[in-house]
Amino acid sequence: MTDTAPAQSSKDLQRLDVTHVEGDVYAIDVRGHQLRVDQPLGAGGTDTAPTPTELFAASLATCVAFYAGRYLLRHGLPRTGLSVRTEFAMAADPPARVASVHVVVTPPPELPEERRAGLLAVASHCTVHNTLRQPPETTVELEPSTPGRRTDESAPSRASDRP
The missing domain is CATH 3.30.300.20 (K homology (KH) domain)
Structure with missing residues (x-):
């Protein structure tokens, strides 16, 4: 007998989405509520959020x-x-x-x-x-590429992106 948790059904999972806003600012959407995160000025952010x-x-x-x-x-x-x-x-x-x-x-x-x-x-x-x-089991994975969807790696470089 193994000591594993029962498989979660999709209705048991709770979801939140994080999207890039600008610089080091990210928006978090949770059940229709929006939060933001940023980094302090000393860490390269704009200190607009925790x-x-x-x-x-x-x-x-x-x-x-x-x-x-x-x-x-x-x-x-x-x-x-x-x-x-x-x-x-x-x-x-x-x-x-x-x-x-x-x-x-x-x-x-x-x-x-x-x-x-x-x-x-x-x-x-x-x-x-x-x-x-x-602690919960935690995984981090990369979303598979979708044809026609541009990722940061495939986006054309801007002059500001170059050293």
Whole structure:
């Protein structure tokens, strides 16, 4: 018996699309919502949006906040004052990656002392945190060429593309 996950049907898959806008700016379309990513000025971008790595940390922070908020709601407690701060550090050695993430939940001031441990337990088991603990199978592949579709490699070069 092998330890493999059941095959996913296409209806189980969630999709988002990323397209190039300009420079280092990319647009992300998620269920009709659009986000953008960019790079800081010092990294060659125009700093018009967060970096993908910042969105990664933000995904964890907002997931923790959501779970904490739902815990408070289930227990009839106010969410006013709930906040989450996240700090992350990049690894010094290759490959490029996030080496550490520190998440701090600030509960509402009215949170009873006896609910603090429960709030932390629920918040620390959000979907993104669980995914970091048990990483998914991840693949990256190149879309097959389609006749008649021009790729960046087949596009005519512009004068600005030359050194």
